[in-house]
Amino acid sequence: MExxxxxxxxxxxxxxxxxxxxxxxxxxxxxxxxxASVERAREALDAEGVAYEAADWHPGVLRLxxxxxxxxxxxxxxxxxxxxxxxxxxxxALDPQPGEVVWDACAAxxxxxxxxxDLMDDTGVxxxxxxxxxxxxxxxxxxxxxxxxxxAVTNQDAxxxxxxxxxxxxxxxxxxxxxxxALVDAPCSCEGTVRKNPDALDRWSLxxxxxxxxxxxxxxRRAIQATKPGGTVVYSTCTFAPEENEAVLxxxxxxxDCEMREWDAPEGFETDPGIxxxxxxxxxxxxxxxxxxxxHRNDTGGFFCAKLEVTV
Amino acid sequence: xxxxERDADNGxxxxxxxxxxxxxxxxxxxxxxxxxxxxxERVVPGRPTREEVIDWWEQRYAVPPETxxxxxxxxxxxxxxxxxxxxxxxxxxVEGLGMRILRARQEHWKPSTNAVQRFGRxxxxxxxxxxxxxxxxFAKGEDQELPRWxxxxxxxxxxxxxxxxxxxxxxxxxxxxxxxxxxxxxGLYLHGELRxxxxxxxxxxxx
Numbered sequence: 001m002e003x004x005x006x007x008x009x010x011x012x013x014x015x016x017x018x019x020x021x022x023x024x025x026x027x028x029x030x031x032x033x034x035x036a037s038v039e040r041a042r043e044a045l046d047a048e049g050v051a052y053e054a055a056d057w058h059p060g061v062l063r064l065x066x067x068x069x070x071x072x073x074x075x076x077x078x079x080x081x082x083x084x085x086x087x088x089x090x091x092x093a094l095d096p097q098p099g100e101v102v103w104d105a106c107a108a109x110x111x112x113x114x115x116x117x118d119l120m121d122d123t124g125v126x127x128x129x130x131x132x133x134x135x136x137x138x139x140x141x142x143x144x145x146x147x148x149x150x151x152a153v154t155n156q157d158a159x160x161x162x163x164x165x166x167x168x169x170x171x172x173x174x175x176x177x178x179x180x181x182a183l184v185d186a187p188c189s190c191e192g193t194v195r196k197n198p199d200a201l202d203r204w205s206l207x208x209x210x211x212x213x214x215x216x217x218x219x220x221r222r223a224i225q226a227t228k229p230g231g232t233v234v235y236s237t238c239t240f241a242p243e244e245n246e247a248v249l250x251x252x253x254x255x256x257d258c259e260m261r262e263w264d265a266p267e268g269f270e271t272d273p274g275i276x277x278x279x280x281x282x283x284x285x286x287x288x289x290x291x292x293x294x295x296h297r298n299d300t301g302g303f304f305c306a307k308l309e310v311t312v
Numbered sequence: 313x314x315x316x317e318r319d320a321d322n323g324x325x326x327x328x329x330x331x332x333x334x335x336x337x338x339x340x341x342x343x344x345x346x347x348x349x350x351x352x353e354r355v356v357p358g359r360p361t362r363e364e365v366i367d368w369w370e371q372r373y374a375v376p377p378e379t380x381x382x383x384x385x386x387x388x389x390x391x392x393x394x395x396x397x398x399x400x401x402x403x404x405x406v407e408g409l410g411m412r413i414l415r416a417r418q419e420h421w422k423p424s425t426n427a428v429q430r431f432g433r434x435x436x437x438x439x440x441x442x443x444x445x446x447x448x449x450f451a452k453g454e455d456q457e458l459p460r461w462x463x464x465x466x467x468x469x470x471x472x473x474x475x476x477x478x479x480x481x482x483x484x485x486x487x488x489x490x491x492x493x494x495x496x497x498x499g500l501y502l503h504g505e506l507r508x509x510x511x512x513x514x515x516x517x518x519x
Contacts, residue, residue: 035430047475073474076451076516077494078429123382125398128408140408141513147430149383150397153408167401174399 003191003204007240010275011294020296025195029080030088030111031060032146034118036079044074057268057298061088078145083111084196086293086300090183090236091115093263093307099124100180103226105158105219108135110142112185117148125176129154129161158184159218161226181232182223186216188237188244192302195295209243216248224256229312233258236305240292242278245304249274249290250283252308260286263307270297274306339390344409346402347385347393359387360416368414368421373435373469383410391417395427422467425497425510432469432495439469440506441493447472450496450508453515458506470499470506 004021008014029052031041038060045052050072051065063085074080091112096102098121107113107128117126128143128151130136136155143151156162167175189209194200216237223233237244252258265271274290276283290306336357339345347362348354354361362385369375383395386402386409396410413427423432432439440461442450449456450470461468471493497514500507 044474071516071518073518076496076514076518077474078426122397125400133407136407143408144411144424144426145514147411147426149395149410149430151408151410152396152400152404152406155407165405167404170401172401175401 003201004194004240013296016296017294020294020299021194021302023195025084025301026299027064027066028055028083028085029062029064029075030083030115031062032079032081032114032118033060034122035077035147036074041074041079044079045072048072048074055085055268057266058088061085078147081111081114081142081146083115084193084301086192086298086303087111087238088115089265089269089291089293089303089305090185090234091119092266093236093305094119094181094183094232094234096120096126096181097124101125101176101178102127103161103179103182103223104128105161105182105184105223106130106186107139107153108132109138110140112183113139113151114143114146114148116183117143117146117150120150122148122150124150126151127154127166127176127179128152129156129158131155131157159215159222161222163226178228179223179226179231180228181234182227183234183236184216184220184223185236186219186244186248187212188216188239189241190238191240192238192293192295192304195301209241213243213248216244217251220248220252221256224252224258224308224310227310229257229310231310232261233308233310234305235308236303238301238303240294240302240304242275242281242283245292245306246274246276246278246283246287246290247281249287249306249308253284253286257311258308259311260284260289261307261309262289263291263305265291271305272297274304339387340403341389343403343405344386344388344394347387356387358417360391360393365393365414365416369423369431372421372438372467373423373432374437375431375434379431379434386410387416391415420466422509423469423498425514428469428495428498432471435469435495438463438467439471439493439495440499440501442470442472442496444472446506447496448517448519450499450506451510451516451518453508453510453512455505455507457504458501459504461501461504461506463501465501467509468499468501468506469495470497470508471495 031038052062055061104113108130113128168177190200271291274287293303350363366377386394393414395413415422474494497510
């Protein structure tokens with residue numbers, strides 16, 4: 001795990017960070033309240049003798065003691081969805097409301113998408129996009145299994161996302177020309193998933209990161225352009241690399257009409273602020289409002305999450 | 313009367329596809345088209361109407377018509393009917409739009425597993441309530457003898473009771489009336505046998 005040595009300067013408790021990265025992740029499910037209340041899902045797990053512990057920061061996030069989620073009736077009924085605990089953060093930061101028009105730019109396989117649908121009470125329009133046609137079938141499968149009916153699935157390059165299918169520049173009353181909110185859960189170097197995939201860093205290189213940063217910037221810029229003034233855009237990755245996190249935010253803050261917004265992580269979930277200096281680079285001080293999630297703080301995977309508001 | 317066994321395996325071909333005269337518009341499998349409200353508004357021959365879809369759920373399963381008040385209905389692919397939670401432009405060229413709820417354009421319409429799990433809770437007719445072992449067999453995708461069923465033949469909603477607390481409750485026998493039960497999926501009941509149509513990707517061994 002040589003690449004992670006880069007972060008020794010960011011962490012006073014680097015040894016604890018390294019030790020956490022070596023531990024496997026607990027198996028976690030999220031309750032899908034479109035189909036069952038948290039209470040009913042938990043009672044059904046109790047009745048089947050499936051042991052779990054609820055995350056203290058979210059009653060619907062359950063850490064299972066043993067077997068995977070695929071072997072219980074509550075899972076079969078779509079009351080539960082296997083989802084890494086930390087990946088429940090961006091949808092909470094996005095805070096989508098029932099009846100809104102929301103974009104998930106990189107949606108497959110749909111854990112965050114279906115959580116957004118749940119928060120919208122399955123109303124309004126949720127556009128789940130992914131450029132990978134093969135992964136779209138997983139997105140559709142998961143959404144339908146969880147009983148989601150407000151999802152429109154598109155297969156576009158998010159950097160050039162077009163509203164054409166939704167009737168933009170027509171006179172139709174129900175055309176869609178902008179989003180109220182957008183989530184960019186960007187493709188990334190996935191350093192933070194090393195607890196789930198021990199070989200996640202095998203192909204790590206600074207060159208690879210440099211290549212992916214261009215895509216991240218392109219998608220986030222398009223999300224800001226496609227969102228109404230006053231609307232919310234959330235940017236998240238599952239990596240620690242500042243090049244893919246704060247540097248991307250710094251770029252859009254200077255290039256697009258947007259500002260960083262403060263967002264409090266859920267009570268009981270500990271995060272670190274975004275960093276404003278890395279190697280020889282300095283970033284816009286506002287990126288401190290972003291959240292870095294290190295694996296040893298909450299016994300989760302690694303993550304990065306930032307909330308932006310679109311300005312006029 | 314066609315045979316529902318054959319319909320179940322019908323890959324999608326239907327006489328409407330053969331019409332190449334170009335005169336009446338045909339279903340376009342590349343886009344979603346909103347269903348007409350009633351037969352008077354029908355333009356594409358053979359396309360079910362919203363009224364017909366709602367009536368079908370009510371007549372077959374006694375799902376109350378108001379269940380669908382918040383949804384629009386669409387066709388993509390021949391006879392594949394989708395329910396979407398909002399109104400968007402029609403036609404719309406997207407990869408998915410809400411949930412596929414039904415296969416129509418065949419003698420015996422077939423609901424989808426996902427639709428039955430989501431909307432079948434409202435059903436009070438043609439609901440086969442299974443006991444623990446039967447439910448497990450069904451979820452595995454296996455067929456089983458079920459001579460006690462006295463309701464209609466054809467596509468039924470298979471359901472079971474999920475204990476709401478740790479005390480195991482008495483499982484009701486199939487009466488065609490669903491009480492506090494949870495739909496599992498779609499069964500095809502024929503000749504005393506309940507066939508499971510749970511798709512491969514949804515089957516689980518829960519024994």
